Amino acid sequence: MNILNTKSVILFAFHICNIISGLLCQEVLAGVVAIVSKEAVQHQGITLTMEGIVNLQLSSKSVGVFEAFYNSVKPIQLITSNIEVVKQGKVPGGKTEIPFEFPLHTKGNKVLYETYHGVFVNIQYTLRCDMKRSLLAKDLSKTCEFMVHCLPQKAKLQPTPVDFTITPETLQNVRERSLLPKFLIRGHLDATNCVITKPLTGELVVESSDVAIKSIELQLVRVETCGCAEGYARDATEIQNIQIAEGDVCHSLPIPIYMVFPRLFTCPTLETINFKVGEFTCNKYKSNSATVCGLPMADRCDSLFLCRV
C-alpha cells in the first residue's frame, strides 16, 4: 500500500507481515512503517491506530427504508489501540523503515470475531498510520485492513453426509404442482458440516425427466441475523451461484457437485447476542424448458454449518 506525496516527495507506506489468526490469542500484529523521501522530513510524531468494529445494518426489507437508514445499529467496537511509533522529530532522507509490533488486547471480555464482509453485517479490522506534521504541511495518513481468522477448532469435524431427492413434490414456492413435468433427481452432499477452506462436494444423478433439462445450478445463500431493539431481522442473500450442469445432461450419470466457498463473503457460522452470520443454505436449481414452466424450480436443501479446521 503506497501513497506518493507529490509535493514533499515522500513515499509513506507500511505493511503488515502477518495475518492474525487468533481469537483470544497473544498474537501480535507486526510490520514496518516505511518512509521514502529525498530530503529529510520534519514531523510531529508518527502513530499507529488499530481498530476492530462490527457494523450492523438493518435491511430495508425487514424494517422500512428510512428506518433502515436512521436506525442503523450502533457499531460494536471489538478492539482499539493506539501507539506512537516515533516521537516528534526528523526522518532522514532516503528510505527509512520503522518496525512495529502490536499486541492484540481486546476490550474487556470481548472476543475477536473473524473478518467478515456481509451485506448487513461487517466485521472489519483496520490499522491506520498517521504522520502529524507542522501547520504548513498536510498530515499523512494511511489505512490498511488486516484479516483475522479464527483459530482452527480443536475438535475433529465429523462428516455428515446427506442424501436428497428432488421431485415435483419436494419443490417449494410452486403454485400449480400439477403443471410441473415429472422428474426425479437424486444426490447427496458429502457433508453439511463443512470446512470453510474446503469445497462443498457431492454428487447428483438425473434419474428421469419428462422434459429436457436446461441447467442445474447450485446456489449458496447467506443468512444474516441482526438483533436490535425492535427484535431480530433475518436476511438471506445469494452469495454464489454455480452451474453444475448445462443442457440436457445424460441420465443416470453422476454429476459432481463442487463449490469453493468464496473468501471474505463466507465465514464460520457465528452466533452472538447481537448478530448471527454464516448460516448458509445450499439450493439446487433446475431449469426446465420454458414451454412447460417458465420459472426456475428450486429445491431447498439443508443448511450448512461452516467452520475452520
Next chain:
Amino acid sequence: MAAVQWHSRARRYESELQSCGLEVAPVEFSDYHPLKSITVTDSKSRRGARKGSTSSSSSSSSSVAPDPLSSMLDGTDPLSMFAAASASESPPTLSQSRKRREKEDEVGVDFEPWSSKRGEILARFTTTEKLSINLFMGSEKGKAPSLASSAVSEKVRTRLEELDDLEEGSQRELLNLSQQDYVNRIEELNQSLKEAWASDQKVKALKIVIQCSKLLSDTAVIQFYPSKFVLITDILDTFGRLVYERIWSMCSDPRPLPDSFTADEVNDTAKETCLNWFFKIASIRELIPRLYVEVALLKCNRFLTKCGIQETVPRLTAMIRGIGDPLVAVYARAYLCRIGMEVAPHLKDSLNKNFFDLLGTFRQIHGDSVQNQLVLQRVEIPVYLTLYSPAIHWILQCVSYRAPEDYINCAEIWVEFTCRHFTKREVNTVLSDIIKHMTPDRAFEDAYPQLQSVIRKILTYFHDFSVLFSMERFLPFMDMFQKDSVRVGVCLSIMDVFIKHQQEPTRDPVILNALLHVCKTMHDSVNALTLEDEKRSLALLINGFIRMVSFGRDFEQQLSFCVEARATFCNLEPVLVQLIHTVNQLAMETRRVMRGSHSRKTAAFVRACAAYSFITIPSLTSIFSRLNLYLLSGQVALANQCLSQADAFLKAAVSVLPEVPRSISIEGKLRSSEGFLLDFINNFLSALLVVPDHPEAGVLFLVRGLLNMVQDYTWEDNSDAKVHVYISALPLLAAMSQESYLYSIPKVDSNETLYGGDPKFLAEINKLCETLIGQVLDHLKTLGRDESIHRQGSLAFSLFGCLLAHGDLRNNKLNQLAVNLWNLSHKQGYCNTRTSVRTLEFIKHQAQQPDMVHLSDVLHRLTLQSRT
C-alpha cells in the same frame, strides 16, 4: 506235385449274383439310420421342394470333420498357451522400466502435436452459413466503424444484458457474420486479450477469456463447431501462458525458478496471486467457461501444491459430465486431454476416464435434444458424426500415447465392437491403427495374448475369408506375430476357422495366396523336435485347406496348385498323401468330364497327373502309404487308359514289397505288419484281374512277380501268411480263366480280350494254380509234424473252401483233393462244427443247380465228425 490238376470252375456271375444276392429293399432316407451323421438341417426353409434328398444336405455341412481334440483346443494347445502367457508376463527389466519412468514426465517428439491438427481441422470444418457472436464490450467501441465498413450487410444489434459474473457490462450480439468475419473477430479478441494483459488489466483479460469460452456452449451452425473450438482454445492457450508466466516471474527473485521447481520454492506472494486466480475462476457462474478457464490454468497448480494437478484433473474430468450436449462435452474432453498431456502426461487414469465417460455418454447422440437440434439445423446424422472425429481422434491419441499396453487392452475390446457393428473397412482401420501403435519399439512383443485375441475376435465375426483377406492390413497385422510359437498358434486358429466355416471350395486368388502363406508358416514351424501329434494336427488343417481349393473346370491350374503345394509342404507326409489323392481325384474328374474317352489333350493331362503321383509317392516314408498309393494311382491310371503308367505303378508296388518291415509302429506301439500286408496283397490281387499283360513281358507277368516277391519275403517264423497269399491268389487265377470277367474297365482291354480264352493262356493259369496248391500242400505237411495241428486244420479248410468255390470239382483229382482236405481239417476235431454244417448245407444247395449235380457225390463223401 504233379498229381494236382487245376481246372477253374466256369462262372456265370450274373445269374449267381441274382440267385444269391439279397433282396434289395428301398431305403427311406428320412428313416433313422445309425450311420447317418447327426446334423440338424433346416431343410424346410432351404429347399422345401427337395423331399427325399435330405441326405445330401445333411452331409454337405460336414464337409470336413475337424479333429475333435484339436478343435477343443481352439487352435493352440494348452502347453504352448501357458508358455506364451509366461513369456509375455515376464516383467520388464529394471533399466527398461526406469527409462520408461523418466520418459513419462514429458511428451516426446513421437506425440503428434496439436499444432499439426489445428490447421487440418480449420480447413475441414467450414461453413457458408451466417454466424453470430456475443461480445463483451470493452475496447470495441473504437473499432466499431471499421467493422461496419468491412461487412456492410452486417446487422449490428446491441442489447444490454446483465452479466452474471464479475461485473455488469454491455454485451453486443453480432449477427450474420461470415466465417471469415467470425475468425477475424476471434482474432481481435485474442489481440485485445494481449493488450489488456499488457496494460495490467487482469480482470478485463479474464472477462475476455470467459466470454470466449462461453461461445463454446453455443452449438448454432454446428458444422463450424470444431473450427470454433480450435480458434477459442487458441485464446485460452494464450491466457494460460500469460498467467503462468506472470506467476513464474513473481518467483524470479533472487534467481529464476528452475524448470523442475516444486511448490516449496514458490514464495507466498506468488502463491497468493495464484490462489486468487483460482478463487476467481471457481466463482464463474457458468459451467463451460469455468471449466475451460480452469483447464487453461491447469499448469498453475504447480505453484500451489505438489499434487495439485493430480487432484484437479480427475475433478475436471468429472465436471464435464455436467455438459449435456455430447458434442460440446467431447470437445471439452479433448481440451482437457490436450492440456493434461502437456502438463502431466503421466496421468493416464484421467485420460482413460475421459475416454470411458465419452463412451458412457455416447447414447446422448441419439437423444431428443440432439436430434431436434439436427432437424432444426438441417444436418444429417453422418455429417454430424464427423464433427466428433477430431476430438475423439485426439482423445484416443492421448490415451494411446506411449501406452501400448493400455492401448492394446482397449483395442482388443474395440475390435470386437467394430467387428460386430461395422464392415471390414472399419475393422481394417482399427487393424492399421493397432499396427501403427504396436510397431514402434517392437511393442507387439509384449502384447501377443491381446493381439491373438484380436485375431480370434475378428475370426469370430468374419467367416468369409474373401472379405477377411481383402482387408489390406490383415496380413501386415499377422506379421507382428514374430515369435514362432505364437505365429503358428495364430495360423492354427485361422485355419481352424477356415475349415469350420468355409462351405464351398474356392479359387479366390486372394484367399489362396493368403492361406498358402498361413499354411506355409505352419509347415515351416515343423522341425526335428516337433511332436507327431503336432504334426498330425498341422497336417489335418493343411489338408482341410487343400480340400477346399477348387479351380472348377480349370484342371491344369489345379494341378499346378498341387505342384506348388507339394513344394511348400514337403515335410508333412499326410499333406503329400492328400495331394496325391487330390491329383488322382483330378484325373478321375477329368475322365468323368470327358465321359471316359480322353482327347489328346486330356490324355496328356491325366498322364501328367500320373507322373505327379509317381514322383511324389517315393518321398513318403510310410511303406503302407506308398503301397496303397501305388495301387490306387495304378488303378486311376488304368481307369484313364494310361496302361504303361499303370504298369509302372503296380511294378513299383511289387518292387517295394520286400521293403515292408516285419513290424511297424502304430500309435507308438510296435505291431506286426503281417495283417496289413495281407490286406494289401488281397487288394492288389483283385486289381490285377483287369490289368492287361504287357505285350513284351510274359503271361501273367505281374501276378508272377507278386508271387515271387511273396515267396522271397522273409515272413515271420511260424507264420502261415505266405500260404494264405497263395490261397488268395487262386480265386484271382480262377477269375482270370473265365470267358468274361467279373469286372472290367471301360475302354481298357483286359486279358479276357487280349487272349480271348486262348488254351495256352488257360494252361498257363492252371499250371500256376497247381504250383500254388502244391506249395500249400507242402506247407500242410510241415504243419502236421509240429504241434500246429490246429493251424493245419484251418488252412486245409481254407483251401477246401477255395476249391469248392473256384475249382471245377468234376475233375476227379480236384474232387479227391477236396475230400482229402475236408477230412484233414476234420481229423483233429479242431474245426468249427457250425461252419462245417453250413458248408455242407451250401454244397447241398449248390448241388441243386443244373451244372452242379456232381457236388452231390462230393457231399456223400464228406462226413461230419460228431464229437462224442
